[in-house]
Amino acid sequence: MQLIEIKELLLSHSKREGEQVVLVGSFKSIRSSGAIGFIAFSDSTALEPVQIVFKKENTPNFDEISKLPISSMILVKGVVRNTPEKKQPFEIQASKIVVLKEADPSYPLQKKAHGSEFLRENAHLRVRTNKFYVIMKIRSELANAFFEFFKNNDFLYVHAPLITSNDSEGAGESFEVISPNDPNYFGKKASLTVSGQFAAEAYAQGFKRVFTFGPTFRAEKSHTSKHLSEFWMIEPEVSLMDLDKLTILIEQCVKHAIYYLFDYAKPELEWCNENLEPGLIDKLNNVINNDFPRVEYREVIEILKKAVAEGVEFEVKDIHFGMDLKSEHERYICEKVFKRPVFVINYPKDVKAFYMKLNDDNQTVAATDLLAPGIGEICGGSQREDSYNKLLTRCLELDIDPEFNNLQWYLDLRKYGYYRSAGFGLGFERLLMYVTGCDNIRDAIPFPRFHGQLDF
Amino acid sequence: MQLIEIKELLLSHSKREGEQVVLVGSFKSIRSSGAIGFIAFSDSTALEPVQIVFKKENTPNFDEISKLPISSMILVKGVVRNTPEKKQPFEIQASKIVVLKEADPSYPLQKKAHGSEFLRENAHLRVRTNKFYVIMKIRSELANAFFEFFKNNDFLYVHAPLITSNDSEGAGESFEVISPNDPNYFGKKASLTVSGQFAAEAYAQGFKRVFTFGPTFRAEKSHTSKHLSEFWMIEPEVSLMDLDKLTILIEQCVKHAIYYLFDYAKPELEWCNENLEPGLIDKLNNVINNDFPRVEYREVIEILKKAVAEGVEFEVKDIHFGMDLKSEHERYICEKVFKRPVFVINYPKDVKAFYMKLNDDNQTVAATDLLAPGIGEICGGSQREDSYNKLLTRCLELDIDPEFNNLQWYLDLRKYGYYRSAGFGLGFERLLMYVTGCDNIRDAIPFPRFHGQLDF
Numbered sequence: 001m002q003l004i005e006i007k008e009l010l011l012s013h014s015k016r017e018g019e020q021v022v023l024v025g026s027f028k029s030i031r032s033s034g035a036i037g038f039i040a041f042s043d044s045t046a047l048e049p050v051q052i053v054f055k056k057e058n059t060p061n062f063d064e065i066s067k068l069p070i071s072s073m074i075l076v077k078g079v080v081r082n083t084p085e086k087k088q089p090f091e092i093q094a095s096k097i098v099v100l101k102e103a104d105p106s107y108p109l110q111k112k113a114h115g116s117e118f119l120r121e122n123a124h125l126r127v128r129t130n131k132f133y134v135i136m137k138i139r140s141e142l143a144n145a146f147f148e149f150f151k152n153n154d155f156l157y158v159h160a161p162l163i164t165s166n167d168s169e170g171a172g173e174s175f176e177v178i179s180p181n182d183p184n185y186f187g188k189k190a191s192l193t194v195s196g197q198f199a200a201e202a203y204a205q206g207f208k209r210v211f212t213f214g215p216t217f218r219a220e221k222s223h224t225s226k227h228l229s230e231f232w233m234i235e236p237e238v239s240l241m242d243l244d245k246l247t248i249l250i251e252q253c254v255k256h257a258i259y260y261l262f263d264y265a266k267p268e269l270e271w272c273n274e275n276l277e278p279g280l281i282d283k284l285n286n287v288i289n290n291d292f293p294r295v296e297y298r299e300v301i302e303i304l305k306k307a308v309a310e311g312v313e314f315e316v317k318d319i320h321f322g323m324d325l326k327s328e329h330e331r332y333i334c335e336k337v338f339k340r341p342v343f344v345i346n347y348p349k350d351v352k353a354f355y356m357k358l359n360d361d362n363q364t365v366a367a368t369d370l371l372a373p374g375i376g377e378i379c380g381g382s383q384r385e386d387s388y389n390k391l392l393t394r395c396l397e398l399d400i401d402p403e404f405n406n407l408q409w410y411l412d413l414r415k416y417g418y419y420r421s422a423g424f425g426l427g428f429e430r431l432l433m434y435v436t437g438c439d440n441i442r443d444a445i446p447f448p449r450f451h452g453q454l455d456f
Numbered sequence: 457m458q459l460i461e462i463k464e465l466l467l468s469h470s471k472r473e474g475e476q477v478v479l480v481g482s483f484k485s486i487r488s489s490g491a492i493g494f495i496a497f498s499d500s501t502a503l504e505p506v507q508i509v510f511k512k513e514n515t516p517n518f519d520e521i522s523k524l525p526i527s528s529m530i531l532v533k534g535v536v537r538n539t540p541e542k543k544q545p546f547e548i549q550a551s552k553i554v555v556l557k558e559a560d561p562s563y564p565l566q567k568k569a570h571g572s573e574f575l576r577e578n579a580h581l582r583v584r585t586n587k588f589y590v591i592m593k594i595r596s597e598l599a600n601a602f603f604e605f606f607k608n609n610d611f612l613y614v615h616a617p618l619i620t621s622n623d624s625e626g627a628g629e630s631f632e633v634i635s636p637n638d639p640n641y642f643g644k645k646a647s648l649t650v651s652g653q654f655a656a657e658a659y660a661q662g663f664k665r666v667f668t669f670g671p672t673f674r675a676e677k678s679h680t681s682k683h684l685s686e687f688w689m690i691e692p693e694v695s696l697m698d699l700d701k702l703t704i705l706i707e708q709c710v711k712h713a714i715y716y717l718f719d720y721a722k723p724e725l726e727w728c729n730e731n732l733e734p735g736l737i738d739k740l741n742n743v744i745n746n747d748f749p750r751v752e753y754r755e756v757i758e759i760l761k762k763a764v765a766e767g768v769e770f771e772v773k774d775i776h777f778g779m780d781l782k783s784e785h786e787r788y789i790c791e792k793v794f795k796r797p798v799f800v801i802n803y804p805k806d807v808k809a810f811y812m813k814l815n816d817d818n819q820t821v822a823a824t825d826l827l828a829p830g831i832g833e834i835c836g837g838s839q840r841e842d843s844y845n846k847l848l849t850r851c852l853e854l855d856i857d858p859e860f861n862n863l864q865w866y867l868d869l870r871k872y873g874y875y876r877s878a879g880f881g882l883g884f885e886r887l888l889m890y891v892t893g894c895d896n897i898r899d900a901i902p903f904p905r906f907h908g909q910l911d912f
Contacts, residue, residue: 005664007610024696026873044664044695045610073875101842104871124865125872127662136663140613147603154463154501157596161903162618162671163631163648163686165910175619175633177648179675185685186910192619192633199903199912206583207592208461208500215618215670219635229641230619239500240480386557409580409912415560416581417482419529447617447655454621454642456655456865 007045009080013090016080023050023076023092024100028128029111032066039065041076041092047133047267052076054094065097070110071128073101116443123447123456131275134268135436135444138261141268142432145260146213146234149253155236156207160196160214165189165406175219175229188406192217197355197423198410200237201384204421205413211236213428221451225440228429230449237423243357243366243383246422247294247343250370250381253426254341255288261435269435277437283374284435290340295333297347297364303337304329324351330369330376341372354394355410356382366422375434381424388414463501465536469546472536479506479532479548480556484584485567488522495521497532497548503589503723508532510550521553526566527584529557572899579903579912587731590724591892591900594717597724598888601716602669602690605709611692612663616652616670621645621862631675631685644862648673653811653879654866656693657840660877661869667692669884677907681896684885686905693879699813699822699839702878703750703799706826706837709882710797711744717891725891733893739830740891746796751789753803753820759793760785780807786825786832797828810850811866812838822878831890837880844870 004021025043032038032054039052056062068074078094108122109129119126126132150157163177165188175192179185196212203210212235220227238249261269262284273280304319316326325333325344334342346364349356356365366383385391391411395402402408429444442448447456460477481499488494488510495508512518524530534550564578565585575582582588606613619633621644631648635641652668659666668691676683694705717725718740729736760775772782781789781800790798802820805812812821822839841847847867851858858864885900898904903912 024875044662071872073873101873101875103873107872124658124869125661127659133662136612136614136659139615143613144603144607147600151600156592157599158592158902159595159671159688161686161905161912163673163905163910164912166912174636176636177631177633180630180632181675182677182907185675185677185907186905187908188910190910202580202912203583203592203902205581206500206589215615217619219637219641221638221641230617232615406911413580416527416563417529417557417559419480419557446614446659449617449619449642451638451641452643454619454644454646455862456617456620456622456658 005045006043006050009050009090010046013080014082017082019080020095021078021080021092023052023078024073025076026071026073026103026128027052028070028109030066030068030070032062037062037066039074039076041074047130047137047271048088051088051091052078052094052097053091054097058095059097061097061099064099068099069103069105069107071107072099072103074098075100116440120442120448121455127446130271132443134271135432135438136446137268138265138272138436139432139444141261141265142257142428142435143213144264145257146211146253148260149256150209150211150236153209155209155211156203158196158200158203158207158210158212160193160199160212160235162193162215162217163190164193165191166193166198166410173218173220175217194218195425196233196235197237197425198407200235200423201410201421202413204237204239204423205416205418208240209236209238223451225442226430228441228445228448228450231441231445232428234426234428235423237421239421240419241383241422242420243345243368243422246381246383246424247292247345247368247370250343250368250379250424251292251341254370254378254431257431258284258288258435272436272438276439280435280437286339287341287372292341292343292370293338294343294345294368295338297344300325300329300333300344303333307332322348322350325369327376330371331373334371334376335373339373341370341378343368343370349394352382354398354400355384355391357385358390358394368424372434375430378431378434379424379426381422383420383422386414386418386420388412461501462499462506465506465546466502469536470538473538475536476551477534477536477548479508479534480529481532482527482529482559483508484526484565486522486524486526488518493518493522495530495532497530503586503593503727504544507544507547508534508550508553509547510553514551515553517553517555520555524555525559525561525563527563528555528559530554531556572896576898576904577911583902586727588899590727591888591894592902593724594721594728594892595888595900597717597721598713598884598891599669600720601713602667602709604716605712606665606667606692609665611665611667612659614652614656614659614663614666614668616649616655616668616691618649618671618673619646620649621647622649622654622866629674629676631673650674651881652689652691653693653881654863656691656879657866657877658869660693660695660879661872661874664696665692665694679907681898682886684897684901684904684906687897687901688884690882690884691879693877695877696875697839697878698876699801699824699878702837702839702880703748703801703824703826706799706824706835706880707748707797710826710834710887713887714740714744714891728892728894732895736891736893742795743797743828748797748799748826749794750799750801750824751794753800756781756785756789756800759789763788778804778806781825783832786827787829790827790832791829795829797826797834799824799826805850808838810854810856811840811847813841814846814850824880828890831886834887834890835880835882837878839876839878842870842874842876844868 029040040049075098077096078092177190369380496505531554533552534548633646825836
């Protein structure tokens with residue numbers, strides 16, 4: 001008699017009627033009358049538990065089992081009984097239950113529902129709840145989705161360095177790294193990276209299509225539901241690419257991720273649709289079934305001005321060229337005007353980073369943000385400035401000293417055949433929130449780090 | 457006329473005889489007589505360059521092209537000519553060459569060969585050399601190999617936290633993380649992780665099979681060819697698994713990685729075989745074509761004692777139970793005795809980490825190292841101590857205070873159904889060195905970080 005997993009039983013139970021099986025796992029609830037007991041049994045290989053029925057008449061340790069603390073590990077020997085009339089398609093009628101490891105009764109996640117804050121305080125255990133099982137399963141499949149996309153499209157996976165001396169974001173936003181026994185360990189100031197893009201650009205010059213997937217860091221003090229000190233970013237970069245082709249790449253990439261989840265995490269998406277965000281599946285279908293239009297930033301400004309004139313209530317009503325779009329504006333554009341994801345392109349240079357390609361109008365840069373209904377910005381990217389002189393000029397305008405910030409090598413890339421390059425950055429947890437309906441980024445990563453929080 | 461990539465041409469050139477094509481890329485060498493010129497052209501999509509032939513008679517800018525600095529970006533319009541009599545299977549006879557971006561003549565990687573140290577000083581450009589093109593291509597495919605293996609075997613991909621308050625390795629080996637503007641940012645001492653294993657163990661309790669793949673850090677001061685301050689680790693963990701099944705998992709995993717490289721990076725492996733390590737392909741075939749034997753540490757000690765008695769010269773000749781095996785001993789065992797990869801199992805507890813499962817003899821732990829010819833240790837793993845009391849006792853014996861080291865949550869896992877768990881850690885760069893023949897770990901990662909080095 002072979003040990004079998006629930007995952008396997010879910011696929012094959014109808015052919016196994018009456019078959020003897022052995023299962024090993026734990027449980028989230030147990031109840032019994034004097035003669036019969038029921039265990040909501042899970043072996044971690046499927047979301048829904050399987051019901052184990054055990055009877056006093058053939059279970060010598062019936063009383064011991066009945067009182068077993070939640071999360072104890074047991075071995076169950078029993079027979080498969082299909083139950084097409086019930087919600088659960090089958091159950092196991094136990095002939096023997098062995099206690100492999102009795103849990104301590106102090107187990108914090110007893111059967112009642114728990115608040116998010118309590119679960120964060122038990123981040124080492126929360127993956128055993130349905131909510132975190134589902135989110136972390138989708139997280140893993142979302143990563144697989146990107147690896148498949150980039151493999152299918154001949155992208156090289158590049159590991160950008162985490163400890164860096166590039167500090168282009170300015171003081172205060174970066175964490176510093178020190179070796180306690182050797183303060184001069186690296187010979188210069190060391191920070192944790194805020195982006196892998198510069199490394200990706202160097203590698204795109206050697207491999208054409210590359211992507212990074214790794215952690216990035218920000219010493220944020222904000223206590224919002226959207227910020228972490230440590231989060232994962234995907235940063236593809238393609239040499240010879242311009243802004244127009246970049247939007248095509250982003251659209252393909254985002255759609256592929258959602259198609260992949262429908263293929264590999266459908267039950268989990270349905271759980272989210274039912275428990276986290278009603279309408280989630282429709283929202284995702286709306287993404288994959290529509291072309292994403294491109295709209296100029298200048299046009300967005302006109303649309304918003306007209307909206308204000310027509311009485312739409314924004315917090316920020318002063319709409320003008322040069323402004324940074326707020327989330328309310330972004331959502332108005334994609335939710336009310338286009339009713340689907342939309343690329344805004346060619347932003348004013350002063351609201352974007354120094355490395356973006358200056359357009360011929362000398363006012364805008366070849367940047368894009370992808371805005372999606374229900375969230376606003378999903379990701380942003382740009383064609384990069386390829387002129388050494390223009391890039392240097394922009395650095396100096398913004399008081400970024402290439403030598404001091406250890407960026408000379410980055411500028412130098414432009415000297416050696418850097419014709420065009422474009423790429424984008426996608427916050428992995430932000431996208432995970434979007435595809436699950438999870439409303440707090442602290443629940444979208446196994447062990448969240450933020451201001452004041454470093455447990456586990 | 458469509459832009460075409462060399463990668464595509466390599467697959468289809470024989471059907472394209474006489475076809476007009478357009479290519480965009482750069483070059484590592486150019487030579488010309490008065491009437492005809494040759495460009496070793498590359499568009500970054502293949503290892504070997506393609507020869508472009510251009511003639512004065514139909515190239516108005518012949519003189520400009522002839523003098524173009526290396527690494528300039530050009531567009532070539534021309535005709536495919538198959539050349540079955542030459543080493544290169546085809547060439548392009550240019551009808552037009554457009555300079556898209558003229559490079560600065562200061563380009564550091566001129567045609568001559570460059571030393572490893574010089575290339576490390578130009579880490580932003582070295583990926584354009586054959587050696588680094590090959591190593592980084594294999595690096596990317598090696599990552600793909602693991603993702604495929606874990607996907608096929610139902611492992612959840614888990615991102616372990618990088619910033620941590622767990623400091624089980626003792627002071628000095630860890631980097632500290634601070635926020636310059638807020639020294640008490642996290643409310644406790646923050647370090648960069650040395651391992652994702654503890655997070656993986658927590659998640660294995662919820663998902664059964666999990667793996668991490670992420671960066672880890674060590675404030676090493678050693679300047680050897682095997683140590684970095686920042687490197688990537690793969691750490692699979694499986695609940696319910698014992699040491700015996702763990703060795704099976706490791707063997708499958710390592711073999712899968714090599715099979716995958718033979719499928720997806722054969723030309724690159726052959727390049728390594730020719731240029732970095734003669735015999736590399738045979739070495740890798742020896743790995744996949746053999747079963748890996750298991751040998752007890754105690755037996756290894758007997759074998760080594762016998763070897764010393766028979767006159768084998770080791771640096772460390774005092775062979776006794778309880779010693780930590782040196783690389784020379786490990787290599788003797790796998791290279792001379794077994795002549796293939798071998799698992800050594802059940803090490804003395806005092807040479808292994810506190811969390812490994814104590815065997816019934818009270819002297820050894822259920823640990824294993826995989827030793828392979830040509831390198832010694834490839835990876836190590838263990839069944840974990842599942843008894844709360846034994847784990848706590850071991851911590852106290854080793855002066856590890858669970859509260860002070862923020863490990864109470866890790867011990868607590870044992871209270872709640874932790875029946876068995878086993879896992880291993882694989883240093884990604886070490887394995888990459890093994891499969892490429894690259895002899896310095898600083899060349900096995902895009903931008904190496906080590907004591908005194910933080911450029912780029």
